[in-house]
Amino acid sequence: MAARAPVETAAMRRAIELAARGLGHTSPNPVVGCVVLDPGGRTVGEGWHQRAGGPHAEVHALRAAGERARGGTAVVTLEPCNHTGRTGPCARALIDAGIARVVYAVSDPTPAATGGAVTLAEAGVDVEGGLLADEAAAGNEAWLTAVLRRRPFVLWKYAATLDGRIAAADGTSRWISSPESRADVHRLRAAADAVIVGSGTARADDPQLGARISGLSDDEISQPLRVVVDSGATAVKAGARVLDGTAPTLIAVAEDADAAHLEGLAPLLRLPRAADGRGLSIPALLQALYERDVRSVLLEGGPTLAGAFLAAQAVDKVVGYLAPVLLGAGPAAVGDAGITTIAQALRLEVTGTERLGPDLRITATPLRHSRHEEN
């Protein structure tokens, strides 16, 4: 096996950057980037998986490289696939192009696609996995989590005052956070397959839930599916901004809800009620979205729904925008999450902090199972 050359590490960094361009466009597939180097180590082709059903990253990069790929190295963020889905297997495309070496970052965990590395090696290609694996896995966090948990990856976002409130006592909340933080939320929406709010937020704010990014045209932005969790079908009415037709919308209602007034306005998702009687079943909601190819969800709250997701252990990552504002009264960022004593507190690991205008953005991941281990 050839030694890892710095040029391969640089190519993998570039491939990870390229992969990120696919975020929001590729579900149910992962994001993947590929750089093809000629035998002299020069970049002769680049590609990324641009949309589900379209060519994979390797195919784009091989096309760009043409004959210059022969005897060269393909640097890919994910193990090349081995199966024929809507497109042919990438392992075969790499062999046919005369690639001599394949360096990939993360092994493909899906049973159908795995085995690409073995196929390549059996064809005499020098194969090496694991290069910048953590960085590449972070770029594919949502897809890898969804494959593992067989439900969409859930990122819960909230904007709070320094005293932890997400609205004033009268329910008004616009705006707690800065324009910079709100622009960041639009980027999160564009990278997500679906955005979810509860009926309380739909009633209070009439949110539009679309992604708008300054400098990008509508064609360049992937709009998420908008989901309102409205058990009784009482919050969303004709004329609601979420029904403006700029992106698909789903209204999740209880199996027994009278939703005749929503017919023709938006598709309904009929779901069982939660076992505790409070709203709809969160696992059933996530399962139904997964079956619709949703692999990443941005949960925008409000606090009641966020509490239910936390209680269901269905939050994978938290992004909190903390604004230097005090309200003194008003709802807290999260409602009842089934935690009654300090020993049950859900603890998180902070994975990032950033200043956005006057605000502080904190990214954190729940330390899973800690509540159960301590009990």
Ligand SMILES: NC(=O)c1ccc[n+]([C@@H]2O[C@H](COP(=O)([O-])OP(=O)(O)OC[C@H]3O[C@@H](n4cnc5c(N)ncnc54)[C@H](OP(=O)(O)O)[C@@H]3O)[C@@H](O)[C@H]2O)c1
């Ligand atoms: N600053 C922020 O980041 C932010 C973000 C969002 C909202 N907000 C603010 O939050 C306030 C609204 O808060 P909220 O807590 O009333 O709204 P919410 O969490 O959006 O909606 C709560 C409602 O969702 C429904 N629901 C459906 N399934 C549920 C389940 N399994 N568990 C819990 N609820 C379920 C319930 O009503 P049904 O069962 O009747 O449908 C419940 O009352 C507004 O003032 C809004 O401005 C602030």
